[in-house]
Amino acid sequence: MTAVDTALDVVTDALDVPSGLLVGGAWRDATGRRRLDVHDPASGAVLATVADADPADAAAAIDAASAAAPGWAATAPRCRAELLMRVFEEMQARREELALLISLENGKSLADARSEVTYAAEFFRWYAEECVRLRGQLGQSPTGANRLLVSHLPVGVSVLVTPWNFPAAMATRKIAPALAAGCTVVLKPAAETPLTALAVAALLEAAGLPPGVLNVVTTSRPGPVVDAMLTDPRTRMLSFTGSTEVGRLLLRTAADNVLKCAMELGGNAPFVVLADADLEDALSGAMVAKMRNGGQACTAANRFYVQAPVHDAFVAGLVERMAAVQVGPGSDERTECGPLVDEAAVRKVDELVRDAVGRGARAVLGGRPGDGPGSFYPPTVLVDVPADARVLHEEIFGPVAPVVRFEQEDEVLTAVNDTAFGLVSYLYTADLARGLHLAERIESGMVGLNRGLVSDPAAPFGGTKQSGLGREGSTEGLLEFMETQYVATSW
Ligand code: NAD
Numbered sequence: 001m002t003a004v005d006t007a008l009d010v011v012t013d014a015l016d017v018p019s020g021l022l023v024g025g026a027w028r029d030a031t032g033r034r035r036l037d038v039h040d041p042a043s044g045a046v047l048a049t050v051a052d053a054d055p056a057d058a059a060a061a062i063d064a065a066s067a068a069a070p071g072w073a074a075t076a077p078r079c080r081a082e083l084l085m086r087v088f089e090e091m092q093a094r095r096e097e098l099a100l101l102i103s104l105e106n107g108k109s110l111a112d113a114r115s116e117v118t119y120a121a122e123f124f125r126w127y128a129e130e131c132v133r134l135r136g137q138l139g140q141s142p143t144g145a146n147r148l149l150v151s152h153l154p155v156g157v158s159v160l161v162t163p164w165n166f167p168a169a170m171a172t173r174k175i176a177p178a179l180a181a182g183c184t185v186v187l188k189p190a191a192e193t194p195l196t197a198l199a200v201a202a203l204l205e206a207a208g209l210p211p212g213v214l215n216v217v218t219t220s221r222p223g224p225v226v227d228a229m230l231t232d233p234r235t236r237m238l239s240f241t242g243s244t245e246v247g248r249l250l251l252r253t254a255a256d257n258v259l260k261c262a263m264e265l266g267g268n269a270p271f272v273v274l275a276d277a278d279l280e281d282a283l284s285g286a287m288v289a290k291m292r293n294g295g296q297a298c299t300a301a302n303r304f305y306v307q308a309p310v311h312d313a314f315v316a317g318l319v320e321r322m323a324a325v326q327v328g329p330g331s332d333e334r335t336e337c338g339p340l341v342d343e344a345a346v347r348k349v350d351e352l353v354r355d356a357v358g359r360g361a362r363a364v365l366g367g368r369p370g371d372g373p374g375s376f377y378p379p380t381v382l383v384d385v386p387a388d389a390r391v392l393h394e395e396i397f398g399p400v401a402p403v404v405r406f407e408q409e410d411e412v413l414t415a416v417n418d419t420a421f422g423l424v425s426y427l428y429t430a431d432l433a434r435g436l437h438l439a440e441r442i443e444s445g446m447v448g449l450n451r452g453l454v455s456d457p458a459a460p461f462g463g464t465k466q467s468g469l470g471r472e473g474s475t476e477g478l479l480e481f482m483e484t485q486y487v488a489t490s491w
Helices: 003-015 055-073 077-093 095-106 110-130 169-181 194-206 222-230 244-256 279-295 308-323 343-358 409-417 432-441 474-479
Strands: 021-023 026-028 035-039 046-051 137-140 147-154 157-161 185-188 214-216 235-241 260-264 269-273 301-307 362-365 380-383 400-406 424-428 446-449 482-489
Touching (some): 003 046, 021 194, 046 095, 046 194, 055 214, 055 222, 077 110, 110 474, 169 474, 222 235, 235 244, 269 279, 269 409, 279 301, 279 424, 343 400
Parallel strands (some): 269 301, 269 424
Antiparallel strands (some): 021 214
């Protein structure tokens, strides 16, 4: 038995992580009794197996969510709030075990995994607080003829589809507002990291969630399984986090039943450093924005634009910091950057780096994949990256920092906005007014102004352009799971 197997046994026992499907309050096998292997990205070895659902299981999950919907929508907000708060507290208490589980199946460092658990748990606290404060509106028709009574009602059965890069937070960012709103849900986590989602579901069950309110289907065949749910006339909402490519496919399917859709998609975040910026601050922010999760974040800084007077100093500082990053298995306490999620991810990063170098960029640090075992790619810094290099236009999803030198503000603004994505942008300048003025001209849903991290449960997270539709977190995230109803009346 390896150290990883032992760690997994300890953590799955401590958390009592189930390995079946959660349907109508019962954990059970997939109809076809198939199992799905979960891998350790640091070695490629099989970590565990979980149930592998087919479309019939997905239909059963929608049955359960649909049966539980009227009862859950009718519960008092206070009752929903107290349950969510219990889950927040339990996640806090189980932070270490959950972090180790995330690290084992996803590969990220324990430090990153601990931050993720804290962030993930906060959605339960925030929505526990938020769901008892939701207000409607009372107005008068301009003609004076009647009153306009506006309220928010749960949208109904919601399908939640989540990615592997934040296996806890991407699930709780949807589950918490959906349950707070009074919706019942089916969660389909990513096949790479189902264990964390199952552990979170078990915590919700233990906190007293009624059967059928949360259902979980794990599967190796996401296409047909998600399709079965989206085409079911009882489904009313799709909340998806993942790539723009898959998001586009699901929007097409969702169009048939005109589902409400909240889509958190890919990014291509620019990180702009103006010559007046505090360089130490910018470098610290750059490391957070680039290296959180080893670069595997939709918010990861994907391209660095540095104004000419500070370009060389910034590159020198970045190389020094990137070279000092400790690479290794995520579950090793010393590790700062774990492996990428799988071999395909390493090949994609390698392809982007080769393309850039082929077009004239220089790798001043790293630039080649690790020799294995495990899907490792070392921290890499590229300079003199030409504007047509793919690395500036496609999501890297790895620890690679391409740096571009610029002279004028207008020139960098054009480059920053020259993308189909618009999730987040980072901007460093000592002049706040200049920063705010520029932020307004940057086409992205979020801007980190002298900050390398924007995620906050109380803030509306989301993108413009092909980075998404709708927002998660804040009151906006709750309203995504609600329909507005207006009653015309007079008295
Ligand atoms: P992905 O699109 O491959 O998968 C996301 C989810 O969709 C997974 O659960 C997957 O099983 C499922 N899926 C895949 N193909 C499907 C299909 N044909 N039909 C239905 N479901 C399908 O994305 P990923 O590789 O898991 O995650 C990385 C991507 O997620 C990146 O593009 C990243 O930017 C994005 N992301 C965005 C946010 C955000 O908030 N905007 C947050 C995290 C990740």
